[in-house]
Amino acid sequence: MIIKLDENPGTEEVFDFINEAISKRAFIIIVACCRIKYRGRATSRLGSGDRTIIIKTDGSFLVHQDYNLEPVNWQPPNCKFKTRMENDRVYICGVRRNPPESLEVEICKTHMISYHIGKDIKKLELAGYEEDLRTMIMESPELIEKGFRPTSKEYQVSTGFIDILGKDKNGSLMILELKSRQAGVNAVKQLKKYFEDFTDHKDFVRGLLVAPSVTEDAQELLEKYQLEFKALEPPKELKSAKSVTLDFFNK
Amino acid sequence: MIIKLDENPGTEEVFDFINEAISKRAFIIIVACCRIKYRGRATSRLGSGDRTIIIKTDGSFLVHQDYNLEPVNWQPPNCKFKTRMENDRVYICGVRRNPPESLEVEICKTHMISYHIGKDIKKLELAGYEEDLRTMIMESPELIEKGFRPTSKEYQVSTGFIDILGKDKNGSLMILELKSRQAGVNAVKQLKKYFEDFTDHKDFVRGLLVAPSVTEDAQELLEKYQLEFKALEPPKELKSAKSVTLDFFNK
DNA sequence: CATTAGATTTCGGCA
DNA sequence: TGCCGAAGTCTAATG
Known part of the structure; x- marks a missing residue:
């Protein structure tokens, strides 16, 4: 130094x-x-x-x-x-x-x-954002609900990208909008927008907001639009911590 | 100190x-x-x-x-x-x-x-953001075009707030979406959304994006949606500089 | 190089 | 205090 x-x-x-x-x-x-x-x-x-x-x-x-x-x-x-x-x-x-x-x-x-x-070669290890939430759901779809099967992530529609697209146990299409933090009205509006892109479908479609929590206004809007909400937090475990844990159990 | x-x-x-x-x-x-x-x-x-x-x-x-x-x-x-x-x-x-x-x-x-x-009582003076652009247009509507009259700012519709609402020289309703910097596709989508809130109106409605510039993609989207664009920069003159200028001319 | 979307966004303003 | 929206946002990823 x-x-x-x-x-x-x-x-x-x-x-x-x-x-x-x-x-x-x-x-x-x-x-x-x-x-x-x-x-x-x-x-x-x-x-x-x-x-x-x-x-x-x-x-x-x-x-x-x-x-x-x-x-x-x-x-x-x-x-x-x-x-x-x-x-x-x-x-x-x-x-x-x-x-x-x-x-x-x-x-x-x-x-x-x-x-x-000085000397500093280390990079930050970070966990707990939207991508971690998406990965967790793709790996453990039952966290959403029993029988949920994701079919694709970042599915492109005319108005943007749907975070996760899938089907529930009855085969109904499910549109998932993810937020790593408390979701506000904008998140609901976005979900509504994607939802409407599928209204031409004859079959029943479900729109689901996935976030740790929602604001009160957002909650009301969800009900108004007949959309659903699933409380889920992004995993906050670091990869290094995970592998340490694995090593520990592998011994 | x-x-x-x-x-x-x-x-x-x-x-x-x-x-x-x-x-x-x-x-x-x-x-x-x-x-x-x-x-x-x-x-x-x-x-x-x-x-x-x-x-x-x-x-x-x-x-x-x-x-x-x-x-x-x-x-x-x-x-x-x-x-x-x-x-x-x-x-x-x-x-x-x-x-x-x-x-x-x-x-x-x-x-x-x-x-x-230390000692520091000074606050930052800043100019050149969206509010400055809005103020400038409200004060000098002819910057948008001859005959433009703003009727209200931050007009609430179901999907949000319209930055400026007004009428052109023919009395047609104009919806203005402002951006203090180069506008992208999102700005156009937002304007479109507001625009659609007025499609139930029998009368002709115009949607106008006001920003220093637009991205190429946004330009295409504007044409597709039949929306207009007006190049306008937010004023970057500081209030203190303004009053100095006024003082100067008042002498 | 331009564009986009997410962020431990921060921050101010307003209810 | 909570929520919303702009910001000289920044930053990494992507085409």
């Missing part, structure tokens, strides 16, 4: 520090009083105040105020940086094409500056 | 540092080798590596890898922190209720740690 840091550096020091860090493709952290201008997909301005500025090795550019999870201003990866000094201030400008946009930070006073080059 | 920082601190030092910073509601930045577990809306795990950990004064909790704009793990504002020391490691656990979720960072080796309490 290479690391360099400085407390209350002067303007020129900051300027050199940033240029050195950018040329080394280091991870830069600056705590400074600054002003910010953004122009691109929208236009924004932020007056003078203490912020935390981050430049990542992939060219991501973030400015954080001391509240909110989200950065107040930012630039996605691969933006190009230009720095300059003017009137005892350092300017960092991050420019991106497609869409064309630029973010300029004017640093008035730097409290702390650091850069580091 | 109060600031405190330390390079390559020991485990106990880090533990005390963090506790002190949390009790002071300071903005904390840690660069450390760590492992991470998240459990709540989903489940995730991240193996050992160098990351940048941030705790904001509002209880936001972020862990950044050295690439991507988004944090690899996080906790939104107002999470409660618990720290502990175990086997020469510091654990920071951020817990939130509603939804119940927790994020735990296990710090193996700290490269840099800092906290600061």
